């Protein structure tokens with residue numbers, strides 16, 4: 001048994017410690033908001049936050065993640081009140097939506113470190129793939145989320 | 154109670170739901186003489202369900218794969234229904250003849266950018282008929298005439314007495330009425346939804362992880378399966394190590410599937426580990442010995458077979474262009490969940506072609522079509538790949554073998570190596586220009602596997618495939634002596650439809666060739682096109698608009714260049730201008746793309762915009778880096794590390810202008826893609842004098 005702390009709740013999971021965190025989240029814990037796209041750390045669909053930093057959950061094992069604070073898309077807010085979710089809705093970002101859990105978490109992490117990111121900062125932080133090509137709207141939504149968060153302060 | 158009525162094109166059926174709700178079913182037919190017997194009632198598809206608590210469920214024919222089709226179709230229906238937009242929920246219809254797409258041979262298909270265009274009239278009619286039922290129910294209750302009542306935002310009003318009732322309150326009574334003979338369609342002046350940038354219905358669930366895609370389906374007792382298919386197309390399984398696979402924790406069984414083998418386990422991870430241990434070996438296959446050099450040689454041989462044209466003129470061009478195989482790279486890999494029992498087969502699948510899924514499930518389960526239920530989930534991208542049903546065959550085969558619900562998820566490697574690829578092709582142009590600079594003769598030859606043959610084989614026998622030569626014939630430019638010839642080539646590599654299909658390669662070919670002709674004539678490429686579009690005012694307007702939007706003709710910084718391109722496809726006209734620069738070290742930077750689209754009547758301008766933006770990124774990604782190559786009969790690439798797609802940091806500023814016009818609607822999901830490549834390569838030419846004739850640009854010297 002390994003202990004995972006996800007979105008503030010602790011879970012005992014009965015999986016081998018070398019299991020990628022992604023599959024423990026999806027298949028063992030039923031947290032399907034985190035997606036599978038490549039399995040090799042390229043696409044970012046599986047992005048989660050571990051100690052507030054973005055990680056590709058296909059490339060980190062349950063053993064490595066055990067005991068650390070993990071946040072998944074489900075932990076952001078279920079009623080879409082988080083400023084990044086709000087901005088995503090206002091800018092109508094998602095198309096198919098498959099990449100968006102990962103994009104949103106990457107943006108959350110960027111905005112925690114940098115409350116007013118420039119285009120260059122966004123370029124550097126947002127390496128997740130979106131096959132639907134929502135990039136122009138992601139860029140706008142991050143800037144809008146920065147403003148929303150500022151207004152909330 | 155079931156009541157039926159027939160209008161010229163519509164059979165409507167109304168039934169009660171659980172005693173109090175209202176459900177409207179309907180089937181559409183173009184034959185005005187058809188009558189319906191009571192027994193045919195079962196063929197009617199359900200379209201609208203209104204429950205007493207005012208919830209409205211719209212059952213629409215389209216799959217939602219990111220293109221906004223659920224929202225677009227719901228807007229058409231809700232406009233006439235006068236529904237309250239905030240109470241609407243949308244689901245994709247089950248398989249049924251009522252949902253056959255008239256633009257795609259009455260198959261239940263989401264494709265051809267037709268979700269709005271094919272369904273405008275039908276969705277309007279169902280919405281209007283349902284509204285009239287609700288109005289009639291209210292009028293009866295108040296004992297006034299229908300004409301004194303109005304429907305608005307989910308309620309019926311009797312203004313004179315300031316009374317109103319909600320649709321939920323009226324649903325029960327409405328369900329006992331006969332549907333109207335010929336519902337009155339609300340005119341355009343009265344639209345409240347259509348033409349407005351209404352927020353999409355699917356977005357709230359897509360920002361909190363609750364949206365259910367194919368891989369998110371969970372059934373009680375469900376198992377997970379991983380598959381491996383012959384890397385050489387059509388090869389056969391020769392050996393595998395079942396014992397080692399079964400030794401992996403959680404692995405339960407090994408099941409043969411067409412052209413491959415599956416491992417079933419208690420989690421996706423265990424299934425993939427089991428597959429590794431299984432180490433299946435394959436032999437033979439139809440593409441054995443094929444490689445990319447051979448593909449090129451076969452294409453060139455086909456061009457040579459067609460033979461060069463005799464070409465005379467003041468000046469001439471004789472050039473060849475080429476594009477590679479491409480994969481769809483939907484971010485959600487192919488997957489399907491099936492549960493087969495002795496007398497039923499349920500399939501949950503992200504799919505674009507429900508008819509094909511049903512046939513695949515019937516074949517693999519040995520059951521009849523009325524025992525098969527196809528449940529369409531949200532699709533994590535489609536782009537044409539989900540028109541196929543190979544994943545359904547696998548899931549049903551495996552579930553039948555293990556008698557449990559099973560979810561098959563392909564690895565990205567499997568997805569990359571077992572696609573239905575956009576075909577590699579080659580196109581030759583011989584063009585002569587007269588002393589006035591205008592083209593006199595235009596001889597174009599295209600060698601390309603037939604895309605239409607993948608769903609209708611006879612087209613390949615006669616080299617007649619307007620899908621594959623869309624964009625090359627006809628062209629909008631005035632050319633006195635025009636000649637375009639097409640020949641099919643078969644490599645044995647599976648071919649499919651990729652977003653915008655034939656227009657994707659032909660737009661690159663034709664819009665490069667016309668740019669070369671402009672250069673030969675020493676005329677500005679925009680002016681040259683405009684002059685030759687004399688007979689096409691719609692094209693001309695779009696082209697002029699994009700020139701204006703992009704400040705065409707104004708000075709640019711040193712090293713920058715602009716390129717222009719235009720296409721008509723799926724009844725829409727799109728033009729784009731790209732602005733690029735090349736650094737001293739030969740690095741390409743795409744600064745901005747301006748896009749103008751005329752897609753006729755627009756349902757939701759913001760969705761059209763997002764489809765153009767996404768289409769441009771898709772097209773630029775293809776032009777700059779995407780390529781599937783073949784070696785030893787197999788696909789070389791395996792994952793996103795060697796099949797690269799565009800990232801945010803490389804995507805340009807994109808400005809989209811939507812021209813609203815009175816013409817019939819055109820498509821929006823696909824037409825944004827084709828111009829991106831030629832606008833880009835024409836811009837590179839303007840900046841550097843280097844003409845790109847082969848895609849992707851990749852590492853070509855700029």
Ligand code: FES
Nearest residue numbers: 037038039044058
């Ligand atoms: S699935 Fe983890 S990065 Fe793609």
Ligand code: FES
Nearest residue numbers: 096097130131132
């Ligand atoms: S929205 Fe479809 S992959 Fe990003």
